Amino acid sequence: GERAYQQALAYAAERRQGRAVNGEKGTASPIIEHADVRRMLLTMKAYVEGMRALCYANAQAIDLAAHHPDEATREANQKLADLLTPLSKAWSTDRGVEVASLGVQVHGGMGYIEETGAAQHYRDARIAPIYEGTNGIQALDLVGRKLPYDGGAFVKGWIAGLREEAEQLDNERLDDLRDALLDAIGVLEEATDWLFAHAAEPNEILAGASPYLHLMAQVAAGSYLARGAAAADRLLSEGEGDADFLAARIVVARFFMTQLLPLVRGLLPAVTAGSSDLFALSESQLAN
Numbered sequence: 001g002e003r004a005y006q007q008a009l010a011y012a013a014e015r016r017q018g019r020a021v022n023g024e025k026g027t028a029s030p031i032i033e034h035a036d037v038r039r040m041l042l043t044m045k046a047y048v049e050g051m052r053a054l055c056y057a058n059a060q061a062i063d064l065a066a067h068h069p070d071e072a073t074r075e076a077n078q079k080l081a082d083l084l085t086p087l088s089k090a091w092s093t094d095r096g097v098e099v100a101s102l103g104v105q106v107h108g109g110m111g112y113i114e115e116t117g118a119a120q121h122y123r124d125a126r127i128a129p130i131y132e133g134t135n136g137i138q139a140l141d142l143v144g145r146k147l148p149y150d151g152g153a154f155v156k157g158w159i160a161g162l163r164e165e166a167e168q169l170d171n172e173r174l175d176d177l178r179d180a181l182l183d184a185i186g187v188l189e190e191a192t193d194w195l196f197a198h199a200a201e202p203n204e205i206l207a208g209a210s211p212y213l214h215l216m217a218q219v220a221a222g223s224y225l226a227r228g229a230a231a232a233d234r235l236l237s238e239g240e241g242d243a244d245f246l247a248a249r250i251v252v253a254r255f256f257m258t259q260l261l262p263l264v265r266g267l268l269p270a271v272t273a274g275s276s277d278l279f280a281l282s283e284s285q286l287a288n
Contacts, residue, residue, distance in 0.1 A: 004122070016029060016031070041106065049225060051095055054088055087217035090210075174226075191215055211271050236250075
């Protein structure tokens with residue numbers, strides 16, 4: 001995803017097509033000046049940074065589970081690592097495919113042929129959701145093995161921690177991030193409660209496993225990006241660090257929170273739909 005983004009960004013800066021809103025009459029503008037191309041590039045960047053943040057959080061939990069001197073801390077981080085691993089594997093590889101596909105789109109027709117190499121990034125990314133288990137197995141692992149830890153107390157405590165941290169984004173510069181994140185966390189709580197309420201009905205749980213994994217991972221990535229945005233805001237207010245880099249971190253987190261994180265509301269009905277429609281058709285009906 002990162003490589004696809006870098007290449008799409010470079011291509012968008014040099015490829016000229018159409019005239020941007022403020023472009024000079026009679027000239028073609030670099031496509032990076034068009035709003036929809038910016039939307040695609042920011043989507044790619046936001047997902048790459050979200051994937052990276054999620055995987056770093058996962059890696060930190062693995063390290064603390066192995067090396068922290070306190071036994072209770074090691075045990076808690078082992079559970080966190082177990083919870084985050086299917087998210088890192090499945091959500092990140094699926095988003096990697098999406099990012100690589102957007103890279104082809106930014107290139108237009110040139111992205112679909114071998115000359116640019118954009119299609120190669122897509123092919124390279126496409127195998128990852130299969131290599132990882134496949135991703136459907138990661139979702140089954142999440143709902144079947146990880147959610148039941150401590151009778152559900154662990155995952156509910158983890159979600160409560162995300163909510164508590166989001167509520168601490170209490171300055172007006174980050175209000176829009178906080179509000180969007182709290183709304184998404186509420187959706188995650190609702191989906192999680194539904195799964196626990198139907199714990200005695202395996203097919204109902206398994207039917208919603210994949211959309212639930214994507215819902216949870218999208219919220220987790222948003223939470224970690226919000227953490228980074230809060231750190232960037234603090235450094236900016238203290239006059240420390242690279243101001244351009246820090247300001248970009250806040251903008252990317254805001255884009256994720258306001259334009260990508262709300263997608264979780266569309267996943268909730270898929271989590272709670274149950275399995276009846278999945279098994280309503282016979283094999284012959286599926287072929288019709």
